[in-house]
Amino acid sequence: MTLTEPVTEVVPPPAPSLPDWPADPPAVDPSATSYVVVAVGADAGTREVAGAWVADAEGRAPTTLVVLDAVADPRDRAELTEALERARTGVRVMAVGGQHDVLAVLTAARDAGAIDAELAAYCTHTDDLPMYCAHCRATHRVEARPGEEVTCPGCARVLEIHAHFTRALGSFLASDAHAAGLPGPTGARP
Amino acid sequence: MTTLELLVTAAVHPVPGIRSLTLAAPDGRDLPGFVPGSHLVIECGGRSNAYSLTSDGTAPTSYTVSVLEVPDGSGGSRWVHRELRVGEVVTARLPRSLFPPVARAAKHLLVAGGIGVTPIVSHLRAARTWRRETEVHYVFREGRGAHVDDVLALTDGAAELHTDRAEFCARLEKALADQPLGTHLYVCGPAAMIDHVLDTARGLGWPESRLHCERFGLDALDPGDPFDVTLTATGTTVRVPSGTSLLEALETSGVDVPNLCRQGVCGECRIPVAAGTPLHRDLFLTEEEKAAGDALMACVSRSAGPSLEVPL
Ligand SMILES: Cc1cc2nc3c(=O)[nH]c(=O)nc-3n(C[C@H](O)[C@H](O)[C@H](O)COP(=O)(O)OP(=O)(O)OC[C@H]3O[C@@H](n4cnc5c(N)ncnc54)[C@H](O)[C@@H]3O)c2cc1C
Ligand code: FES
Numbered sequence: 484m485t486l487t488e489p490v491t492e493v494v495p496p497p498a499p500s501l502p503d504w505p506a507d508p509p510a511v512d513p514s515a516t517s518y519v520v521v522a523v524g525a526d527a528g529t530r531e532v533a534g535a536w537v538a539d540a541e542g543r544a545p546t547t548l549v550v551l552d553a554v555a556d557p558r559d560r561a562e563l564t565e566a567l568e569r570a571r572t573g574v575r576v577m578a579v580g581g582q583h584d585v586l587a588v589l590t591a592a593r594d595a596g597a598i599d600a601e602l603a604a605y606c607t608h609t610d611d612l613p614m615y616c617a618h619c620r621a622t623h624r625v626e627a628r629p630g631e632e633v634t635c636p637g638c639a640r641v642l643e644i645h646a647h648f649t650r651a652l653g654s655f656l657a658s659d660a661h662a663a664g665l666p667g668p669t670g671a672r673p
Numbered sequence: 674m675t676t677l678e679l680l681v682t683a684a685v686h687p688v689p690g691i692r693s694l695t696l697a698a699p700d701g702r703d704l705p706g707f708v709p710g711s712h713l714v715i716e717c718g719g720r721s722n723a724y725s726l727t728s729d730g731t732a733p734t735s736y737t738v739s740v741l742e743v744p745d746g747s748g749g750s751r752w753v754h755r756e757l758r759v760g761e762v763v764t765a766r767l768p769r770s771l772f773p774p775v776a777r778a779a780k781h782l783l784v785a786g787g788i789g790v791t792p793i794v795s796h797l798r799a800a801r802t803w804r805r806e807t808e809v810h811y812v813f814r815e816g817r818g819a820h821v822d823d824v825l826a827l828t829d830g831a832a833e834l835h836t837d838r839a840e841f842c843a844r845l846e847k848a849l850a851d852q853p854l855g856t857h858l859y860v861c862g863p864a865a866m867i868d869h870v871l872d873t874a875r876g877l878g879w880p881e882s883r884l885h886c887e888r889f890g891l892d893a894l895d896p897g898d899p900f901d902v903t904l905t906a907t908g909t910t911v912r913v914p915s916g917t918s919l920l921e922a923l924e925t926s927g928v929d930v931p932n933l934c935r936q937g938v939c940g941e942c943r944i945p946v947a948a949g950t951p952l953h954r955d956l957f958l959t960e961e962e963k964a965a966g967d968a969l970m971a972c973v974s975r976s977a978g979p980s981l982e983v984p985l
Binding site: 514515516517567568570571572573574575592595596597598600601 | 875879
């Protein structure tokens with residue numbers, strides 16, 4: 484008999500299909516031993532929330548503030564990655580910005596090993612989102628909401644954004660608005 | 674429930690007070706594989722005790738366990754040390770896993786105290802196979818450390834060995850404060866040590882889901898509050914006084930419940946719960962099974978409220 488990778492594992496609860504954002508910025512978790520506050524974008528709301536978190540967190544434990552213009556920018560991305568690599572277990576990562584950027588920061592933090600108990604987030608708006616195109620197989624930032632149709636910035640197809648947030652991709656899934664279903668595993672149709 | 678007949682093919686005393694057994698199928702066939710951190714419940718001369726598997730769980734042809742002699746215990750470990758001979762056959766349950774590694778963990782911080790090293794050895798074997806990053810702290814009494822050679826070999830000498838408790842505690846606190854994001858903690862050893870390690874981790878901001886422990890015994894099982902249990906099949910109600918187990922109370926009133934270990938490890942006395950909230954105190958059910966609240970181990974578990982209903 485051969486065993487493959489052991490399968491008995493702590494299985495995370497199924498991800499909600501839509502992010503459930505808090506109405507107010509969540510409070511700083513007092514049990515942490517360090518904090519990384521990530522603020523994306525320059526709008527006043529983001530600055531205000533990040534400032535309040537930092538003021539509270541600094542009084543409790545060492546706090547790093549990471550201010551980014553855009554998560555997609557390689558330099559900004561590198562700064563975020565470095566802060567997450569420096570972080571030690573016991574940290575709480577708090578992200579604020581528009582929905583697209585907050586989701587991108589949360590995905591980066593999860594990729595770096597963080598779990599939900601270590602993450603907090605606040606969206607200043609939900610006008611944009613990360614969309615994964617099932618046809619060109621890439622994630623794009625689009626100004627739209629789940630259920631709406633957009634033109635894919637990658638492959639120019641008209642896509643419907645499904646009301647389903649996929650954790651593994653850190654994105655909302657979108658597919659050809661005029662096709663019957665999603666393309667099969669063999670890939671895109673012309 | 675399936676049992677295994679296992680032939681004792683070798684037995685050694687690697688350090689004073691510890692006997693390591695090699696077990697194999699009498700006809701030499703392959704044995705069931707197991708997840709790292711699993712244990713066997715072995716019938717030990719009238720007792721049924723759990724022993725962690727220290728061997729490799731992938732396609733095993735033999736199992737190894739290491740047993741510490743507890744001289745003033747109920748005799749199971751004494752029997753393994755003094756009665757059991759090479760060439761004899763023991764009866765065991767299939768391997769059971771309550772302490773598995775989290776495959777997605779970025780790093781595994783493994784902390785062992787005394788004989789609690791046994792499941793950690795199993796974790797280390799798997800970590801080597803799957804090239805998982807580990808950090809090991811092992812505290813034991815000078816000259817009494819089981820599996821020290823295995824732990825060193827499996828970590829290329831990187832495991833940190835401690836024989837001084839104060840020094841261990843200081844080092845542990847530093848280690849817990851300096852782990853990369855994504856680390857999971859596994860601890861096995863004496864109850865007080867497990868509590869200390871977990872409390873230190875919690876104090877350093879570790880979320881519960883990163884903490885994993887295996888307890889070898891229920892040393893401080895309190896007598897518990899009295900409660901009533903209603904048997905829905907007959908409509909009778911049985912009183913379970915403080916200090917009497919649910920299993921004993923059922924037996925006294927003529928209800929037979931299959932049982933074996935009577936210490937919450939073998940799974941034999943599991944009974945369904947129709948109403949009421951169980952107070953789980955066993956080492957058999959998984960956290961998920963405990964949370965479901967629809968079954969309990971009658972030998973050690975009780976009722977959280979004044980009454981329980983069971984479909985017996
Ligand atoms: C999941 C699991 C895995 C286990 N793995 C191992 C193992 O790999 N090796 C091993 O030697 N034992 C292991 N044990 C403990 C073992 O099952 C027995 O409890 C132990 O051998 C004592 O049994 P006994 O019949 O001699 O005495 P008991 O009367 O059963 O034990 C006497 C008392 O000592 C406590 N006790 C249990 N273990 C220890 C210990 N190590 N040191 C001090 N007190 C203890 C018990 O809780 C009990 O209160 C494991 C237990 C569990 C639940
Ligand atoms: S008799 Fe073994 S768990 Fe109850």
